[in-house]
Amino acid sequence: MAIPLFQTRQDERVIRSGPVQSRLEPTPPATQPPVVEMRGLTMQWGAKPVLDKVSLSMQPGERIAVVGPSGAGKSTVLRLLAGLQLPTAGELRLFGEPQEYLRLDQRRPPDVRLVFQNPALLASLTVEENVGFLLMRLGRMNSAQIRERVQQCLEAVGLNDVADQYPGQLSGGMQKRVSFARALIDDPDRDEGAMPLLLYDEPTAGLDPVASTRIEDLIVKTTTVARGCSVVVSHVHSTIERAAERIVMLYGGRFQWDGSVEEYRVTDNPYVVQFRTGNLRGPMQPSDH
Numbered sequence: 001m002a003i004p005l006f007q008t009r010q011d012e013r014v015i016r017s018g019p020v021q022s023r024l025e026p027t028p029p030a031t032q033p034p035v036v037e038m039r040g041l042t043m044q045w046g047a048k049p050v051l052d053k054v055s056l057s058m059q060p061g062e063r064i065a066v067v068g069p070s071g072a073g074k075s076t077v078l079r080l081l082a083g084l085q086l087p088t089a090g091e092l093r094l095f096g097e098p099q100e101y102l103r104l105d106q107r108r109p110p111d112v113r114l115v116f117q118n119p120a121l122l123a124s125l126t127v128e129e130n131v132g133f134l135l136m137r138l139g140r141m142n143s144a145q146i147r148e149r150v151q152q153c154l155e156a157v158g159l160n161d162v163a164d165q166y167p168g169q170l171s172g173g174m175q176k177r178v179s180f181a182r183a184l185i186d187d188p189d190r191d192e193g194a195m196p197l198l199l200y201d202e203p204t205a206g207l208d209p210v211a212s213t214r215i216e217d218l219i220v221k222t223t224t225v226a227r228g229c230s231v232v233v234s235h236v237h238s239t240i241e242r243a244a245e246r247i248v249m250l251y252g253g254r255f256q257w258d259g260s261v262e263e264y265r266v267t268d269n270p271y272v273v274q275f276r277t278g279n280l281r282g283p284m285q286p287s288d289h
């Protein structure tokens with residue numbers, strides 16, 4: 001039996017764009033809780049916090065890009081959302097639930113999927129085993145069903161005939177796409193109302209422009225069809241503008257700017273202008289951190 005990768009649901013056309021202004025303000029009451037709610041979130045290792053009491057709210061269906069220079073704390077934001085580390089201070093809620101434990105220690109973890117900055121594939125497993133890992137562990141599908149589903153995910157990221165190969169036999173860009181397919185794979189028995197939060201760390205770094213476009217469209221497609229939310233960290237302008245509808249600029253431990261892609265293109269906010277134009281002059285300087 002064919003198991004569709006993307007199940008069509010009646011409301012898949014509805015993508016909430018959310019308000020574009022005052023996003024750092026508390027959000028008005030909604031029927032569903034925000035998917036992400038950070039309140040005064042701080043992450044500190046050394047003398048200076050990497051994230052300094054940041055607040056951000058994300059509504060169902062939103063696609064956000066987090067941008068900022070290297071070392072600004074973008075991957076840290078994703079690791080906190082993925083439950084790989086706990087904040088030093090402040091509150092993080094996902095789907096309305098306070099996150100007090102690391103993800104591994106949670107009894108009913110939220111559906112959060114992280115595509116790492118490096119592909120992080122298991123070298124001793126084939127591509128098929130890597131992508132189908134979760135389904136094999138759940139043990140609810142037979143191997144033919146898993147194979148078919150893995151194949152659909154690989155095709156969705158533009159990979160054919162690689163299922164039996166090992167990661168070491170693939171190029172860096174292909175490995176990246178395999179890691180993307182792994183995040184797409186879905187448990188068919190998952191709760192009807194479930195809404196994944198998809199996190200992508202530099203999803204298009206090292207890919208050629210066509211492969212990048214495919215990945216960008218895939219981010220939009222999976223977010224829409226799975227009725228999920230996505231947070232994309234990227235320096236690539238096409239990815240920021242194509243995969244996201246809202247952009248937040250992280251620098252100096254704070255979200256310095258928050259707005260729609262349209263606003264991002266025209267704003268005269270000095271942080272955004274410097275990032276957009278790649279200018280060496282501006283408020284963001286290497287000596288600052």
Ligand SMILES: Nc1ncnc2c1ncn2[C@@H]1O[C@H](COP(=O)(O)OP(=O)(O)OP(=O)(O)O)[C@@H](O)[C@H]1O
Nearest residue numbers: 045046050068069070071072073074075076077117
């Ligand atoms: N586990 C850790 N222990 C100590 N410091 C850490 C740890 N993880 C991150 N940092 C520090 O936090 C800062 C932000 O790191 P992060 O990886 O979030 O940056 P980034 O914005 O993703 O950068 P890049 O664009 O280069 O990937 C860096 O100064 C980094 O050294």
Ligand SMILES: [Mg+2]
Nearest residue numbers: 074075117201
């Ligand atoms: Mg990073």
